[in-house]
Amino acid sequence: MPLRDPHLSLRAHQSYVSLDISGVTWHYITVDSRQVDEARNELTKIALQIPEVTHLFWVDDDMVYPPHALKRLLAHDKPIVGGLCHDRRHPYKPVIARYFDRSWGCDEGAYGWLFDYPDNELIEVDATGGAFLLVKREVFEGIRSRFGDSWAAWWTPIPEKHGHAEDLAFCWQAQRAGYSIHVDTGLDIGHVGEVVVDKEFARRNRAFEYGRWYPPASTLANAARQRGVRGTTDLDSASEKPVASIVITAYNPNPEYLNAAINSALAQTVPCEVIVVDDGSDTRVEVPPGVNLVTHPTNQGISAALNTGVASMTTEWYCWLPCDDLFEPCKVEFQLSYLLHVNGLAGYHGYNLKLDNRNQLGHVPTWIFRDREEQNRALAQGCVINGSTVMVARSVLEKVARSPGVYFDPALRYAQDWDLWRRVGFETLWRGMPDKLATRREFDNLTEKLKRSKDPRKIEEDQIVAAMKVPAVLNKEKTDVSTR
Incomplete structure (x- = not known):
């Protein structure tokens, strides 16, 4: 959990303490006072030093989620799988992305967002956010093997491709290392801001006319x-x-x-x-x-x-x-x-x-x-x-x-x-x-x-x-x- 504030909000804390981790060997790791990409890279290095760690479970400090969320993600048994999260600023985009190449008339590295996603399905995507994400250990090791044995920049943004989006940079590397990315649209994760932005709030407060993928x-x-x-x-x-x-x-x-x-x-x-x-x-x-x-x-x-x-x-x-x-x-x-x-x-x-x-x-x-x-x-x-x-x-x-x-x-x-x-x-x-x-x-x-x-x-x-x-x-x- 990359902490941007030393104290979790009450809602985020309630979600964390209610999370069902029965039967799971749990290592809670956090760092603070860092840029988010630096924090994620540091957390990854620490976790990979623990031999028994099989998965890295990423949770941002402003997320709320149901108690069964972790068990549900584990049951999918996918290399990378996340819950359905939304940006907390308008247009409250679901963090479900498709990669666009030059055939779309835009620069390499552009992502479009899937607004009319199917409900309650496990869907394969090109990228998602790191706010509520379960990643198998082998993915980080595979990225290191793909990009170099000393690689420790899993979450470092690639400016010419992703600007400051460290999670898009991670997904881009993971895909090129051969790993699929999935999102469970039935696992509704709330993003805490002035209000909790979840599936219902996002759909009520915006709608689109642009078809399935919004370029x-x-x-x-x-x-x-x-x-x-x-x-x-x-x-x-x-x-x-x-x-x-x-x-x-x-x-x-x-x-x-x-x-x-x-x-x-x-x-x-x-x-x-x-x-x-x-x-x-x-x-x-x-x-x-x-x-x-x-x-x-x-x-x-x-x-x-x-x-x-x-x-x-x-x-x-x-x-x-x-x-x-x-x-x-x-x-x-x-x-x-x-x-x-x-x-x-x-x-x-x-x-x-x-x-x-x-x-x-x-x-x-x-x-x-x-x-x-x-x-x-x-x-x-x-x-x-x-x-x-x-x-x-x-x-x-x-x-x-x-x-x-x-x-x-x-x-x-x-x-x-x-x-x-x-x-x-x-x-x-x-x-x-x-x-x-x-x-x-x-x-x-x-x-x-x-x-x-x-x-x-x-x-x-x-x-x-x-x-x-x-x-x-x-x-x-x-x-x-x-x-x-």
Whole structure:
């Protein structure tokens, strides 16, 4: 067990002490204060010095599992076999991987993740994680024989192939030494974070439309380039060229929330341009280096701030992040990959509600439109697309603008987003993803304060005006019946 914290969490400790090890000669080995790959290599060397050791059972210190888990893995009698684990960050990927070669249009060493795995089966895979893994002694000895008698780098990442993933490096070596890798999808292992991410949680909080194996983003981007999709950008995280613009609007923001929003934008897995529009705050808004700050001398309203953000963009793709909301690190990469994959020009996705300051998350169902007719019928009833979830091609924004540079209508103080989403909807199909790639705060924050200060009559007037304005756009575009 590579310990990242000297004390196990209560849940992980309860799982450990409840584990059925009857009839098993047990050696508990741990090291701490090391990089995880160094810790795993050191633990392996220690274990192989014990002659009676036949298996090495790897358990991370943030896993929860049923008492019968070890006995179940032993019964499979496979060289390498693991339980079903999930990443604890969105998109909560199951750690069941397939190796992609150059025929997929991506670099050697890329792995895709099996999201719609068969339930309650023992399946052979190309790689899995080291979080809950049973490995026969012969595998480590076989790798040493394959790569050299003095080999002691079973878990050392191979940068050009696996980045910092020590478990993928181990699986890559094991396969090339002739050993198969299996995962028992009926052995559900929980990953402890803010919540316990297990099979049920992962499936409830994200879903995919990409088929059996989800290829890496580079594969989707390459495929889009080959089809000549307009607006295609390189999604390689090593590239320094921004692939999308994230516009953060702020007026007298809570500094803690604003910093969190900016950090979530800067933490994207692909390069992004981050633009903060200070709409005339009473005190100066501070931003870190690398963030483009645009300041209004006086408060002009959310529509003006959003329009300024769009005008400041240097990329093709627009995202809006209110100053008290958060993006998941993979938001831009995942959403842009999907839009390129389906030739989409506008997209939205699911989101979580941050219900209080204790990081409790609420589940929000996401309506995925089947076609333009269903989409426009839904948007006629209300704003069913949350602003924190959108990504729109700038070319579409220019086409549906009220006038040059006026995308969000300044005359609408409370329905400006709904108004624009409807106009975009008459131009193209909004491509929805159920995946929860953003978190919206809903407790004692700026959004709630604004809600409490709104005049219900003014909100209703805005909605009526917005509804009346849309038919003119519809009439102008009625000859466009494509589903793009």
